[in-house]
Amino acid sequence: MHFEYQIEGGNFTRAGFASSEIKKMLKQLNVDLAIIKRTVVATYEAEVNVVAHAYSGTIYVDVDEKKIIIKLVDEGPGIPDIEQAMKEGYSTASSRVREMGFGAGMGLPNMKKNADDLKISSEVGKGTTVEIRMRFSS
Amino acid sequence: MSTKYFHHALKFRKEVCIGCSHCMNVCPTQAIRIKGGKAELMDNYCVDCGKCYRACPVGAIIVEQDDFNQIFRYKQRVALIPSVLMAQFPEKVSLTQVSSVLMELGFSHVYEVEHGAEVLKDQMARYINERNNDMPLMSTFCPAIVRLIQVRFPTLTENLILLKAPLDVSASYYNQMLLDEGHDAEDIGIFYITPCAAKIAAVKSPVGQEDSSITGVINMDFIFNKVYTAVKQGFIGKNTCHIPRLDPMKSYAVTWSATNGEAACMPGRTLAIDEISNVIEFLEQLENKEKHDIDFLELRACDESCAGGILTSSNRFYAVERLRKRAADAEKKRKEGLIPYNTAGPIVEYSGFLQENIEIGRIQPRSMDKLDEDIGEAMKKMKRVHELMDTLPYVDCGLCGSPKCSSLAEDIVQGHASITQCIYVQKRMEQEGSMSAAESMEIMQMIWGSEKFEQKNKAKEIKQ
Known part of the structure; x- marks a missing residue:
């Protein structure tokens, strides 16, 4: 099955909507709870990243009996050095974002920790694509 | 779906139901359907919060209770009363007066439930400190909330604090004390006067416990009407001088069942949320996180917590005010030396025994969202x-x-x-x-x- 969700850059009040929808779907599918937890944590981080850094984005979700692929495609500034961004504590967040409890520089490392497979590609000035893959059989 | 996980205290009377669907529309877990002009309950989705009971305009939903006369099957008949019961009455009605009416009704012992918090408080604080969790630990005080988490937020069951509620601590204490006094186990009947349906359900099918020391449950509205009628008619108890064990409760224990009662006593950053829709909204967000600043979460299904229980009679805000006043008055008396500050009630003599038995088993997730x-x-x-x-x-x-x-x-x-x-x-x-x-x-x-x-x-x- 295929689903799409829109993300609005800068609007933190809506951040987490898509993650909640994905969570509900995985509960309906009776996916193992530990896998649901990891999927939702990784997706939520990714969703908040788009809200915090990009102008807009789309989440493409493909789910079947064996796996879920969550692809977040944003239009935004891009990440100049992905390797550096993957390091714990590295952050470019503005003080406004930090005040809201985001931007501690744990986003990407957390996503990597929770996802079975994480792919990031980015083009400076254009945007970033994050792909989270999860397998349902542990 | 055929397995029935929970006992429910809420019963739908088909012969009274007019099929108006008010109950269906307020149910926070979407557990009610209308068929043939009657409301039907989907057992495994219901968490016994009681919203439907309040919404029903014709009294078709009832809260099942044990027959009062069953207390006479026991020689030792203990009434466990929550502080919310006292808070139903105007201030001039005293604890002694209420107890004497309860004795007149047939109980041989009256004990206040929240004494259990006097043993539980430090155990809970230690539990939280020892774990130092990334996620907030959640109280198991409210049985409707425990069930809600099991069915709707199964990934959060691991954050529940696996300790008994004050009610179970008090029941264990009283049971053990009577055994130590030489009474036979089969002669002891411990009855809880409940402000809500969820507590009944929890006593009948305990979660995380083999069984409960509580023998039966009596609805608070029944007791309130009995007691208040007697008080109004000027009843003066013959048994007044024989009421045992009415020790003054610690102030924090008096307000334990009110909103922020537990949270105010717990270490770190705490949050108290009451009313089930508010709880659902918060847990929905919490499920997306793996780290959170809050260390302890107090969650209650009813607005104004137990004072808002469906079997209460007094206005919930007024009842909470009375609880707080009682706690403040007790504190003042302690400061003035009228009540000894540190003299622990007899429950503390049993704290060793109670602490050994305070832990409960793992609470299983029972996701009801799965198709x-x-x-x-x-x-x-x-x-x-x-x-x-x-x-x-x-x-x-x-x-x-x-x-x-x-x-x-x-x-x-x-x-x-x-x-x-x-x-x-x-x-x-x-x-x-x-x-x-x-x-x-x-x-x-x-x-x-x-x-x-x-x-x-x-x-x-x-x-x-």
Whole structure:
């Protein structure tokens, strides 16, 4: 099955909507709870990243009996050095974002920790694509 | 879905139900359907919060209780009363007075439930400090919340604090004390005067515990009416001087069951949330996180916590004010030296024994969102749900007998309902010529009962 969700850059009040929808779907599918937890944590981080850094984005979700692929495609500034961004504590967040409890520089490392497979590609000035893959059989 | 996980204290009386669907519309877990003009409860979805009980305009929903006379099967008849019971009465009605009426009714012992908090408080604080969790630890005080987490937020069950509630601590204490006094176990009957349905359900099918020391449950409204009538009629207890164990409670114990009662006593950053919809909103967000600043979460199903229980009689805000006043007065008396500050009640003499037995077993998640045990089947059903949702109008009118379009779609894939129950679908089918007005009427009667349509033959006149 295929689903799409829109993300609005800068609007933190809506951040987490898509993650909640994905969570509900995985509960309906009776996916193992530990896998649901990891999927939702990784997706939520990714969703908040788009809200915090990009102008807009789309989440493409493909789910079947064996796996879920969550692809977040944003239009935004891009990440100049992905390797550096993957390091714990590295952050470019503005003080406004930090005040809201985001931007501690744990986003990407957390996503990597929770996802079975994480792919990031980015083009400076254009945007970033994050792909989270999860397998349902542990 | 055939396994019944929970005992429910809320019972629907079909003969009284008028099928008005008020209960269905307020149920926070979408556990109610209308069939044949009567409300039906889907047992495994219900968490016994009691919202339906409050919404019912005709008293068709009742809270099952044990027969009062069963207390006489026991030689030692203990009434465990929560501080919320005292808070139902005007201040001039004293604890001694209430207790003496309870003795007159047949109890041989009266004990205040929240004494259990005097043993539990430090154990809970230690539990939180020892774990130093990334996620907030959640109290198991409110049984409706424990069930809500089991069915709706299964990934959060691991954050529940696996310690007994004050009620169970007090019951264990009193039971053990009577045994130590030489009474036989079968002679001891411990009865809890409950402000809500969830506590009854929890006593009848305890979660995380083998069994409960509590013998039975008596509804608070029943006791309140008995006691208040006696008080109003000027009853002066003969037994007043024989009431045992009415030790002054610690101030924090008096307000333990009020909102922020537990949270105020716990270490670190705490949060107290009452009313089940507020709790659901918060837990929905919490499930997305793996780290959170809050260390302890106090969650209660009722607005104003236990003072807002469905079996209470007094206004909940007023009751909370009385609880706080009682706590403040006790604190003042302690400061003035009228009550000894550090003299612990007799429950503390048993703290060693109680602490040894304070832990409860793991609380199992029982997710009720799953469409099927098998992921392949669940997938097929989910596809079907989404297809159906494209047909349904997204107005959640409830005329199909399900509370929401999404619940109708799920009921259809589970084989409990038909798409033709949707009034919008019926209208479209009528227009397409695939359904007659008679067929449409038949379906509506099947859902709402024929009575609702019978006397309405004047509809045409009303229209003019």
